[in-house]
Amino acid sequence: MKINQEQESALIGMILGDAYVQKTGSRNARLRLEQQDAHREYLIWKTHLLKGLFQGKPTMLKRIHPKTQKTYSYVRQQSNASPYLGKLRALFYSNGKKQIPEKLYQWLVSDIGFAVWFYDDGYYYVRDRSLYLYLGTVSRKEATIAKDVLRKRFNLQSTIADKGKKGFALYFPASERNKVRDILTKYRVPIMAYKIPD
The missing domain is CATH 3.10.28.10 (Homing endonucleases)
Structure with missing residues (x-):
């Protein structure tokens, strides 16, 4: 293939x-x-x-x-x-449960991967213009891997937020909104436009 x-x-x-x-x-x-x-x-x-x-x-x-x-x-x-x-x-x-692998950096190369991931699990909060990418029930170490890969690959700055039962999420402040928007609009899907920051 x-x-x-x-x-x-x-x-x-x-x-x-x-x-x-x-x-x-x-x-x-x-x-x-x-x-x-x-x-x-x-x-x-x-x-x-x-x-x-x-x-x-x-x-x-x-x-x-x-x-x-x-x-x-x-x-x-x-x-x-x-x-x-x-x-x-x-x-x-590798352990039967979905995880964020340590080698993610060598697999997530193009920003279309971030766009798809965000369309699936990301949220834009209009009130404060911030964004979250929900990671689910991964470990803090896995959340750190995700955060570091997005920073190194796509210059996206985020912090790890503990959302309790929802697991960890990456929080992107309003200052990152334009960078996220630029990536998402490259791969715009009309039905998912509500996730694209204004």
Whole structure:
């Protein structure tokens, strides 16, 4: 499977964000993307970035929310299985749980990876013009790796915020807003425009 550096960075951004790399054998894995139905356009945009990986169209599924008991619709697209994705599974799930790998710097090369990651897990707070990139239940060491990579690769300055049960997040002050906006507008997806700082 051949992909270029920008596609690989986009793929890394997806894995850091909402994507799941599912083991399919001793060496192979596949990529699973899911989005709420309202964000179908975004899921399709992601699959077009990695055309060689995906076949067919997204599948519409329904789920019952465990707390609210409300039914909601979402779309799913799964890639073909490959040893390359098996290698990424070993990198990001070495202990069975998704993690931020120590070698992230050598994988997250293009800023499209940050854009995808932010579209998945980032939030822009209009009131104080600050931004957060939620990392989930990673360790502080993993959060530090993410912070350092974004600073070294893309000159994005952030601090680590402990969000309690939500885990760690990277906090970008208002002074970083223009830099984040410049990256996101390069890879603008209309349905996700609400995440782009003004």
